[in-house]
Amino acid sequence: MAKGNWTSAIFLLLLFLFFSGDAFADSLKIHCTDCHYRTKFIEGYKKSVHGSIGCTGCHTSFESLDNHVILKEKPKLISCGTCHNDIEKQYRNSFHYLYEDFRCQDCHYEIHSLKPEKENFKIAVTKNCTKCHTNDEYALSGHGAAVIQGNKDSATCSDCHGLHDTKAYHTSGELYLLEAREFYNKTCKACHADKEMMERNNISLNAVKYYEETYHGKVQDLGYPTSVAGCADCHTTHNILPRSNPASSIHPKNLTKNCGKCHHGIHARFAEYKAHPDYRDKKRYPLLYASFLLMVVLLLVTFGFFWTHTLLWWRKVYWDKHRMEELGIKLESPFTHKESIQEIKRFSVTDRVMHVLLIVSFFGLVITGFPLKYHSTPWAGAIIRALGGAHNAGFYHRIAAVILIGLFFYTLWRCFRFAFPKGFRKEGWRGFKARIFGPDSLMPNTQDWRQFKAMVKWFFGKGKPPTFGRWTYWEKFDFLSVFWGMVAIGGSGVTLWAPELASHVYPGWVFNIASIIHSEEALLATLFIFTVHFFNTHLIPSKFPMDTIIFTGSYKLEELWRFRTPEYERLVKEGKLDGLKVKHPSITLKIVSSMFGHASLWIGLIFTLILLWTFFFA
Amino acid sequence: MGSIMSKYHRKQITKGLAIVVISILPFLLSCTASPTQKKGQGNVDPAMLVSLVKEKNAAVIDTMSYLECMDHRIPGSQCIALEELDKKLPVALPDKKQPIIFYCESDKCPRAGLSHDKAKLLGYKNIYVLDGGLSAWKRAGHEVETIQRVKRAPVVSIKSTKLQTLLKENKNLFILDVRSEDAFKANHIDGAKNIPFYMLHKRLHEVPKKVPVIVVDENGKRSFLACCYLINNGVIDVTRLFGGMESMGHQERSKG
Numbered sequence: 001m002a003k004g005n006w007t008s009a010i011f012l013l014l015l016f017l018f019f020s021g022d023a024f025a026d027s028l029k030i031h032c033t034d035c036h037y038r039t040k041f042i043e044g045y046k047k048s049v050h051g052s053i054g055c056t057g058c059h060t061s062f063e064s065l066d067n068h069v070i071l072k073e074k075p076k077l078i079s080c081g082t083c084h085n086d087i088e089k090q091y092r093n094s095f096h097y098l099y100e101d102f103r104c105q106d107c108h109y110e111i112h113s114l115k116p117e118k119e120n121f122k123i124a125v126t127k128n129c130t131k132c133h134t135n136d137e138y139a140l141s142g143h144g145a146a147v148i149q150g151n152k153d154s155a156t157c158s159d160c161h162g163l164h165d166t167k168a169y170h171t172s173g174e175l176y177l178l179e180a181r182e183f184y185n186k187t188c189k190a191c192h193a194d195k196e197m198m199e200r201n202n203i204s205l206n207a208v209k210y211y212e213e214t215y216h217g218k219v220q221d222l223g224y225p226t227s228v229a230g231c232a233d234c235h236t237t238h239n240i241l242p243r244s245n246p247a248s249s250i251h252p253k254n255l256t257k258n259c260g261k262c263h264h265g266i267h268a269r270f271a272e273y274k275a276h277p278d279y280r281d282k283k284r285y286p287l288l289y290a291s292f293l294l295m296v297v298l299l300l301v302t303f304g305f306f307w308t309h310t311l312l313w314w315r316k317v318y319w320d321k322h323r324m325e326e327l328g329i330k331l332e333s334p335f336t337h338k339e340s341i342q343e344i345k346r347f348s349v350t351d352r353v354m355h356v357l358l359i360v361s362f363f364g365l366v367i368t369g370f371p372l373k374y375h376s377t378p379w380a381g382a383i384i385r386a387l388g389g390a391h392n393a394g395f396y397h398r399i400a401a402v403i404l405i406g407l408f409f410y411t412l413w414r415c416f417r418f419a420f421p422k423g424f425r426k427e428g429w430r431g432f433k434a435r436i437f438g439p440d441s442l443m444p445n446t447q448d449w450r451q452f453k454a455m456v457k458w459f460f461g462k463g464k465p466p467t468f469g470r471w472t473y474w475e476k477f478d479f480l481s482v483f484w485g486m487v488a489i490g491g492s493g494v495t496l497w498a499p500e501l502a503s504h505v506y507p508g509w510v511f512n513i514a515s516i517i518h519s520e521e522a523l524l525a526t527l528f529i530f531t532v533h534f535f536n537t538h539l540i541p542s543k544f545p546m547d548t549i550i551f552t553g554s555y556k557l558e559e560l561w562r563f564r565t566p567e568y569e570r571l572v573k574e575g576k577l578d579g580l581k582v583k584h585p586s587i588t589l590k591i592v593s594s595m596f597g598h599a600s601l602w603i604g605l606i607f608t609l610i611l612l613w614t615f616f617f618a
Numbered sequence: 619m620g621s622i623m624s625k626y627h628r629k630q631i632t633k634g635l636a637i638v639v640i641s642i643l644p645f646l647l648s649c650t651a652s653p654t655q656k657k658g659q660g661n662v663d664p665a666m667l668v669s670l671v672k673e674k675n676a677a678v679i680d681t682m683s684y685l686e687c688m689d690h691r692i693p694g695s696q697c698i699a700l701e702e703l704d705k706k707l708p709v710a711l712p713d714k715k716q717p718i719i720f721y722c723e724s725d726k727c728p729r730a731g732l733s734h735d736k737a738k739l740l741g742y743k744n745i746y747v748l749d750g751g752l753s754a755w756k757r758a759g760h761e762v763e764t765i766q767r768v769k770r771a772p773v774v775s776i777k778s779t780k781l782q783t784l785l786k787e788n789k790n791l792f793i794l795d796v797r798s799e800d801a802f803k804a805n806h807i808d809g810a811k812n813i814p815f816y817m818l819h820k821r822l823h824e825v826p827k828k829v830p831v832i833v834v835d836e837n838g839k840r841s842f843l844a845c846c847y848l849i850n851n852g853v854i855d856v857t858r859l860f861g862g863m864e865s866m867g868h869q870e871r872s873k874g
Contacts, residue, residue, distance in 0.1 A: 098756050098757065099723070099839060100770075101690040102770060103770075131772035132772050132773050133775070
């Protein structure tokens with residue numbers, strides 16, 4: 001019995017110990033909170049966002065708990081990136097990590113009782129960032145004030161600067177000038193181009209679009225935001241307030257000072273410039289609208305007329321040529337072979353040099369200017385990059401402009417000399433009218449009107465083709481239109497070149513009009529030269545592919561006689577023909593003329609195709 | 619063919635081509651004239667630093683202050699501040715042929731370059747500078763080591779305009795300039811006290827605990843840590859100057 005009892009007792013004891021082992025172990029086990037007993041580690045932690053993973057979920061790197069308990073081993077720094085690896089990746093490039101060596105807990109202060117900010121994330125971000133970045137300006141600004149009032153659209157710190165990927169830009173602006181400006185311009189536009197968001201916040205809907213139509217906007221869109229005013233230059237970075245607020249940088253009272261940050265030496269009326277106007281809005285910007293309308297009408301009328309003229313002309317010449325080839329008709333000539341190949345001088349060396357300079361400057365202006373007009377196209381960026389940037393392109397544009405303006409004034413001087421070869425006095429006025437409306441003058445007269453009518457009749461097969469004097473009516477138009485063009489494009493160009501100086505003469509809104517006129521007149525001039533002038537002078541079937549007379553200076557007697565009979569007869573009558581006889585141009589001159597001419601012609605034609613592509617597809 | 623093309627014609631063609639080539643040449647030359655930036659001699663990137671340490675046992679030297687260096691540095695570096703280089707470098711590295719790599723906190727800090735020049739004068743032969751400093755090291759994905767971290771605290775910053783207003787108001791301020799002695803001698807804010815950052819832990823007692831302190835550094839990059847250190851050590855009111863002494867000279871942006 002006794003033996004049996006002992007055995008049963010030992011068995012029961014073992015059974016008890018076996019089942020109660022856990023309970024014993026539990027009472028012997030050391031909990032982190034036994035030592036770390038502060039509320040934030042117990043209550044705070046349980047309710048925190050990390051409450052379910054336990055202490056060792058983060059504090060993983062213990063070698064020996066025993067050593068830790070006797071304060072011989074300190075846990076290593078925890079790595080939040082083990083779980084939050086996407087954020088860690090972003091944070092590795094953050095300003096706070098790279099330059100200040102901030103770690104997670106430096107912003108997420110009470111990491112043990114951390115809770116997600118569900119109520120208003122934007123307010124929470126603002127509050128946290130402004131613990132260090134105590135920007136009164138920001139708190140007062142339109143954005144900050146709206147955030148605090150609970151506006152969920154308004155930008156909080158992280159909307160512009162990033163949350164975990166804060167760029168090094170904002171404190172090292174001078175180091176990353178380009179990146180910073182590109183980044184912040186984009187950031188502003190991201191919201192301000194969102195029409196729905198702007199509408200529900202009662203902010204102007206198309207400010208970004210209209211800004212991009214201005215010089216500032218175009219240059220920055222081309223990729224050179226350091227050269228021009230971006231959003232923050234005028235609206236400031238944090239103290240962004242509505243125009244009506246006297247503390248706002250764009251309040252009328254502060255505008256002159258604001259513009260004056262970049263534009264030194266301006267008159268107060270400089271600030272009347274509109275930084276993002278809508279030229280289509282005739283109520284708010286009537287003059288701007290009128291300027292745009294005027295330019296559009298001018299473009300339509302000019303091209304409507306000249307393209308029709310050119311098309312009819314080409315048809316007539318081509319059809320006549322075809323008929324002559326078909327019937328084997330050869331043109332009759334009153335000259336012997338030797339006579340007919342005699343070269344007759346048409347342009348002087350000065351004329352030719354001027355035209356070469358005109359081509360160089362005109363092409364320079366077109367190539368450096370049009371990328372700005374069509375800034376968002378891929379070809380625009382490529383050209384500007386090839387030229388070494390917007391700054392260089394602007395420099396070349398101004399050099400070309402100086403050449404062109406020089407040519408213009410020299411032409412004016414030559415016109416004056418032509419009208420008054422003997423000065424202004426009594427003697428000088430003698431024969432003035434005859435000179436101005438005479439055969440050597442480029443002034444249109446009744447003869448031109450008759451020739452034009454005859455030409456139109458001939459286009460439709462009624463009557464013979466007219467013959468011309470020294471200058472045809474379209475040559476006179478080419479010459480005279482430059483005078484209007486130079487006033488419009490040169491005047492506006494000079495204004496835009498030195499707006500600071502111009503503000504002492506006229507108010508800032510003139511710059512807006514000047515921009516439209518400069519841009520549209522450039523389009524008019526360019527398309528006119530590359531289509532109408534090129535066709536009339538080079539591409540017409542009788543001269544195709546090119547007439548190099550403007551470079552070589554002379555043509556054949558036969559050509560003079562056939563096309564400009566009255567001029568030939570006049571020269572014979574006045575005994576001037578022999579004086580105009582020159583040698584056949586040298587092979588050097590012909591090679592150079594042909595290469596330069598073809599290069600110019602092809603550049604122009606290719607550029608026209610690019611423009612057409614831009615109109616219809618870009 | 620030779621008979622058809624006379625000598626005169628050939629001469630004319632050559633002349634023509636020469637004119638064309640000469641007129642095109644400036645354009646071609648202008649296309650090729652893009653300046654390329656050369657790396658300064660002795661500059662290394664983080665990968666080269668690693669291999670120099672491995673293969674040539676290069677010494678890596680943090681040229682920032684002791685506090686900054688202990689807070690975070692490239693693993694295994696030695697802390698020798700630029701200001702103490704003359705004294706400490708010959709003791710730490712007696713072998714003048716041993717390769718040395720200096721680095722700074724960031725890419726806008728001249729301390730590594732200045733240390734390079736000083737070491738050269740001391741007779742060291744193989745001196746390198748880590749391009750882009752510690753931030754480049756971090757950007758390359760390398761870790762840093764922390765010996766004694768300065769606990770970060772919220773530090774308020776003020777801009778130079780605000781500081782100037784405060785100075786005009788004659789408030790009781792302690793302006794602490796943590797730049798080097800030389801920089802302080804060159805220019806400083808009237809009434810500022812100079813305790814270079816590398817001395818701050820030794821001369822902490824000179825900073826009053828109950829007077830508002832405004833910390834001024836070179837360009838605003840270092841004052842934050844100095845402020846945190848002061849806050850951790852019981853200084854109650856600590857502010858830093860945004861942009862450092864560089865921001866004290868007002869600069870206007872010009873067009874273009």
